[in-house]
Amino acid sequence: MTEIIEAIKRASIEIKSIIEEGDTSKSDNQNSTGDTQLKLDIASDIVIENEFKKISSVKQIVSEEQENIVDINKDGKYLIAYDPLDGSSLVDVNLSVGSIYGIYENDFTGTNIIASVYVVFGPRVEMVIADGKSVKMYRLQKGEFNYIQDIKLNEKGKLKAPGSTQACWLPHHKEMVDKFFKDGYRLRYSGGMVPDLHQILLKGGGLFSYPSTTDLPKGKLRQLFEVFPFAFTYESAGGQAIDGFKRVLEIPTTHIHDTSPCFFGSNEEINIVKEAYKHNV
Ligand code: AHM
Numbered sequence: 001m002t003e004i005i006e007a008i009k010r011a012s013i014e015i016k017s018i019i020e021e022g023d024t025s026k027s028d029n030q031n032s033t034g035d036t037q038l039k040l041d042i043a044s045d046i047v048i049e050n051e052f053k054k055i056s057s058v059k060q061i062v063s064e065e066q067e068n069i070v071d072i073n074k075d076g077k078y079l080i081a082y083d084p085l086d087g088s089s090l091v092d093v094n095l096s097v098g099s100i101y102g103i104y105e106n107d108f109t110g111t112n113i114i115a116s117v118y119v120v121f122g123p124r125v126e127m128v129i130a131d132g133k134s135v136k137m138y139r140l141q142k143g144e145f146n147y148i149q150d151i152k153l154n155e156k157g158k159l160k161a162p163g164s165t166q167a168c169w170l171p172h173h174k175e176m177v178d179k180f181f182k183d184g185y186r187l188r189y190s191g192g193m194v195p196d197l198h199q200i201l202l203k204g205g206g207l208f209s210y211p212s213t214t215d216l217p218k219g220k221l222r223q224l225f226e227v228f229p230f231a232f233t234y235e236s237a238g239g240q241a242i243d244g245f246k247r248v249l250e251i252p253t254t255h256i257h258d259t260s261p262c263f264f265g266s267n268e269e270i271n272i273v274k275e276a277y278k279h280n281v
């Protein structure tokens with residue numbers, strides 16, 4: 001595992017330069033979800049793949065930017081799913097973005113995730129590692145990732161990050177979001193899930209949602225690359241991650257690019273979601 005973390009650190013230092021100096025225009029390619037890839041997505045993906053290819057304990061990798069699983073070492077132990085540069089379309093307006101990694105054993109399913117890592121590229125570069133028991137944050141300072149703090153969610157927070165197209169929200173979802181704001185929650189939504197979820201974690205709690213909508217009944221965010229790694233991080237920090245009804249980590253994955261509605265938060269907010277959703281299967 002240590003060598004995987006070291007590879008992520010090296011890749012992140014290179015991705016930082018790609019973000020700072022790279023070309024933010026579109027490429028001619030689309031990824032499996034049908035999004036047009038930016039040149040930044042492709043460059044970051046290559047950096048990460050090249051790092052993981054050097055590691056003997058890695059069995060397979062799969063990227064949000066690639067169609068298929070890539071075999072690395074047949075005797076390797078770990079499977080890694082990653083989103084090289086989530087929120088990459090925000091780079092041209094100089095908002096924060098991030099990389100997300102889920103580390104799995106045996107197969108790419110939510111129940112088999114054993115660690116998660118994300119890296120936020122903002123005014124500072126921070127890496128957050130969850131191992132099921134704790135969540136630890138490191139900051140890039142003079143070329144090194146230094147330990148800064150453990151992250152633990154409070155039982156209740158103050159922030160609300162409501163994703164997706166509001167015109168496509170289901171009535172019970174809209175009612176629930178309105179109620180949060182009536183109860184004093186403050187809006188914090190940048191359109192980058194890494195900084196948005198990082199903010200909720202560091203400010204003690206709240207709720208991030210990307211629900212089922214009339215245009216995207218299965219949500220937008222991808223299970224292996226986005227939903228499961230952050231679910232693992234939130235659970236490790238003492239919070240919860242659900243699809244409206246049950247733990248997202250218990251959702252079966254039928255295809256590597258499957259998406260799922262998702263809610264990440266501290267316990268009080270997630271219990272409110274369960275209550276709002278229970279009669280709306
Ligand atoms: P991407 O992987 O194509 O960058 O998309 C993922 C991003 C998330 O970071 C963010 O939470 C979400 O898309 C925003 O979507 P929306 O604008 O529909 O709320």
Ligand code: MG
Binds near residue numbers: 064083085086226
């Ligand atoms: Mg993404």
